[in-house]
Amino acid sequence: MATTNDLKNGMTLNLDGQLWNVIEFQHVKPGKGGAFVRTKMRSVLSGKVVEKTFNAGVKVEVASVEKRDMQYLYRDGDDFMFMDSANYDQISISKQVVGDAVDYMLENADAIVAMHEGNPLFIELPASVELVVTYTEPGLQGDRSSGGTKP
Template sequence: MAKPNDLSRGSFIRYNGELLTITEIEHRTPGNLRAFYQAKMKNVKSGKSAEARFRADEDIDMVRVEVKELQYLYKDGDSLVCMDTETFDQIYIPTILFGDAIDFVKEEMNMLISFDGETPIQGELPSHVEMEVTYTEPGIKGDTATKTLKPATVDNGPTITVPLFVEIGDRIKIDTRTRAYVERVK
């Protein structure tokens, strides 16, 4: 058992029989009342958010999670087939673990997968990926005074907004967490 001061962002706990990950935790000491910890959490299976207050001396069931780096091979239905780079075992990872970032998965990409025993519970892609622009409208010459953006389709199919100077065939860096354009890659 752990105490609330052992918790940090990204920790996994078992609370009310559910596996949750901590998204925010804050220590509060209001006026003349006792100190407590306010935690915002996310259910690993359903994705629902929850909040809870923990007393400073309360016991919390922390879950030890193993994180492995796996290499993406191919998609099979609603799962990604990934290979453990150490044992060369193939593991099926549900696509729902990645959320909207699943659009940026490319073959042979390395990703971090968290396991509770043998069950995958969370997937994390690299924070940035490089992709090629397959379609975008041409920019208007001389329209550089404003920070105007235009839609562009990248090689895996998702559409993001990019600056006017980006053309078809350019390689760009994209933030997988926010789906935002970062820079043009030379």
Template sequence: MISSNDFRPGVSIELDGAVWRVVEFLHVKPGKGSAFVRTKLKNVQTGNVIERTFRAGETVPQATLEKRTMQHTYKDGEDYVFMDMESYEEARLTPAQVGDRAKYLKEGMEVNIVKWGEQVLEVELPNSVVLEVVQTDPGVKGDTATGGSKPAIVETGAQVMVPLFISVGERIRIDTRSDTYLGRE
């Protein structure tokens, strides 16, 4: 159990049979009446966001999440196959379970799989990945005055905006949280 006074962004709680992650919270102490905590919660499974108010000091069950380091070994048809780095067990995840993170998944990449009981909630990628550019337009000389950018497709199929000087075959570092170019490798 966790008190509503201990809510912080990133804390996971169980509410109405689902796992919710605290996105924002505000402890309000009005002049008249008792204090309360106004929160914005995100459902980890569906992505829905709700606002909920708790009395100050109210306790709610904290979600017991298990985070395992697994390696993406290969893609079998539609499913993604991951191997547990400690027990060497395989786990198959559907494209729905992997979500939009699949655009940066590369064979051999280590990721964190977050589980609630036996249910996989999310796949956590590293904050940045290094991928090779496989397609991009050549930079035109003289177009650099504004510091422009152009689209590039990397080896996993993801499209990222890169500076004009990047060419095919270069390895670039990409921020997986914001889908932005960080630099050359």
């Protein structure tokens, strides 16, 4: 248990039996009345974003979310196979859990998988990746405003 004063961005809360990620929060202390915490949270299961206001100091349940380093192996229909980098266990994650990350995943790429009670919640991809250009078309004559040096 934690209080609303301990909230941080990225924290996962268990409210009314559902898991919510804190996207942003703001501690507000008006001139008159008690302080409160205004939050914007995303549902882990549905992805729905809601704004919720708590009184300052109210206890909230922090969900135990374990983040594991995993490697994306391959796609099998609507499921994605990941391998745990620590113990080499392979797990299957549905397309619904992967979400928009499906458009940016490359085979054998690293990812962080958030797990709660053995179930994958969401996937975090690295902020940047290094790719190598293996082929490019030669530049066309007259197709540029400055001299082209591309082969």
